Amino acid sequence: MSAILCLNAGSSSVKFSLYRYSPDATLLLTGSVSGLTADQQYLTYTSYKSSSEVLESIKNQEIDCPDHDSAFKVFMEHLNSKVGDKRLISFDDIYLACHRIVHGGGNPRPLLITEEVYHELDILSDLAPLHNQRALDIVHSCISRLKGTKNVAFFDSSFHMTIPRHIYTYPIDLDVQKRHQIRKYGFHGLSYAFITRETADYLGVDDGDLNIIALHLGSGASACAILGGKSINTSMGLTPLEGLPGATRSGSIDPSLIFHYHSDSSRMSTASSKDVHLTIAEDILNKRSGWQSITGTTDFGLITKRAVEENDELAKLAFDMFVDRVSMYVGQYWVALQGKAVALVFAGGIGEKGKELRTAVIDKVSCLGFTIDEKLNATASTTSDVVFDLSKKDAKVKTLVVQTDEQLQMAKEVIATRL
Ligand SMILES: Nc1ncnc2c1ncn2[C@@H]1O[C@H](COP(=O)(O)OP(=O)(O)O)[C@@H](O)[C@H]1O
Ligand SMILES: CC(=O)OP(=O)(O)O
Ligand SMILES: [Mg+2]
Structure with a gap:
């Protein structure tokens, strides 16, 4: 048997899936370790005998x-x-290990990880301090443990290489931008590629005709405007x-705020290592901000519960x-999108599980025609459908939940391009 291992190092979790190298990418095993920014971590893991028969299953085991x-x-x-008496797979069967690497610079396509590519991605670690280095540590472990396996990097930034110049350019000195390759890159691209294809399939249109607004809301959260199947912002x-x-990230703020935070914000942070060079300012904005800094927890599910059920003031604020x-x-x-969006898509841990968040967002944007059927909204978090429609019957534009899957996106790209 030949298998594809797909690894996804998010800011608060590592997700892994193993597929048979077959036209439909049959799932052999999938799981995650979550809570990596919290006090307690949880292991979830399911392996399959066949597409309908589970071999072993663990849900939210404390580790x-x-x-x-x-x-x-x-x-x-x-x-x-x-x-039982059976080993699921021999390591020798793993032909390819696919790694979600958040920052890929201007690379529009996946790359085979050679020593040179590894070094290039290592340099980019400064530009994704919660991601690249952690994913590269896993690449390193794969190289030493899976001797015969090829490692391929799939970039979150690739999907956004279609953004027009006046949008990806920052209003600062052009020479500086050129010299340091400063531009808007954008991330969560594997997820947006998956959402685009699944939504187009669901609506029965070609990817190239799809105009949607997609929201990937997890420990890191982003929005994307997709016109004709391509990212435009x-x-x-x-x-x-x-x-x-995000959970620990401030998101956009007045850039000068940081000068008023600490007098030594521009000094190197204690979190700096030989691999990732963070100033105190970057450390504050990436690791000591976000909803954790307001509520004390990175768990948005818990924040929602406190806000809605307990009327907790700080949870409500976040x-x-x-x-x-x-x-x-x-x-x-x-x-x-010039009012041409046909759907608003919710995805990511919060987008898929946070029914209260979906209700509150739709309430704010209902003037654009988006609706939510509360009965459907309540069941959306428990369904196994990849695409689930929450809109009211007569809605002109749809509100959808897509169970996004960055690992499956990588496996499908491998099979489609015969990597
Ligand atoms: N029922 C829920 N309601 C709202 N948010 C939830 C719920 N369950 C989990 N979450 C949140 O989803 C987030 C994790 O999303 P995910 O996309 O898996 O993370 P990562 O960014 O690590 O990939 C966490 O903040 C978690 O608290
Ligand atoms: C890009 C990013 O923030 O990813 P994640 O949400 O997986 O941390
Ligand atoms: Mg993620």
Whole structure:
């Protein structure tokens, strides 16, 4: 058997899926270690005997896992363990390991990871301080543990290479931008590529005819305007810090705010290592801000519960701030798409599970014609449908939830391009 291993190092989780190298990318195993920015981590894991028969399943088992590379090692132990008298797969069967690398610079396509490519991506780690280095640690572990496996980097930034120049250019000195390759890159691109194809399939249109506003809302959150199946604007920028707030990220703020935060904000941070060079300012804005800095927790599910059920003042503040920033992008992208969007898509951990958040956002943007059927909204978080329609019957534009899958997107790209 030949298999494809897909690894996705998010800011708060590592997700892994293993597929048979077959035209339909049959799923053999999928799982995640979540809560990597919280006190407690959880392992979820399902392996399959066939497409309808589960071999082994674990849901939200409490584990101690200090970092992303350890999460990968937990996964490797499971892969190597016997289920009954049968080992699921031999390591030699893994032909390709696909890695979601958040910042790929201007690369429009996946790259085979050679020593030179590894070095190039390592240099970009400064521009995605919660992601690139952690993903590269996993690449390193794959290289040393899976000797015969080729490693391929898939970039979150690639999907946004279609953004026009006047949008990706910042209003600062052009020479400086050129010299340091400063521009809006944008991220969550594997997710937006998946959302585009699944939404087009669901609506029965070609990808090239699809105009939507997509929201990927997780520990890192972003919005994207998709015109004719291509990204024309997105809220993240040079780094994943710009745009919406996240679990520990501030999102867009007045840039001069940081000079008023600490007098030593421009000094190197204690979190700096030989691999990632962070100033105190970057450390504050990437790791000590976001909804955690308002509420004390990175768990948006818990914030929602406290805000809605307990009327907790700070939880309500964080919830309302997020709703405000998200709806602001929906309005901006509605204009960017000249009112031609046919759907608003919610995806990512919060987009898929946060029914209260969806209700609050739709309430704010209902003037654009978006609607929500509360009965459907309540079931959307539990359905296994990849695309789920929440809109009211007579709605002119749709409100959809898409269970996004960055690992499956990589596997499908491998099979489509015969990598
Ligand atoms: N029921 C829920 N309601 C709202 N948010 C939730 C719910 N369950 C999980 N979440 C949030 O989803 C986020 C994780 O999203 P995910 O996209 O998986 O993360 P990552 O950015 O690591 O890829 C966390 O902030 C988590 O609290
Ligand atoms: C780009 C980004 O923020 O990714 P994630 O949401 O997985 O942390
Ligand atoms: Mg993610």
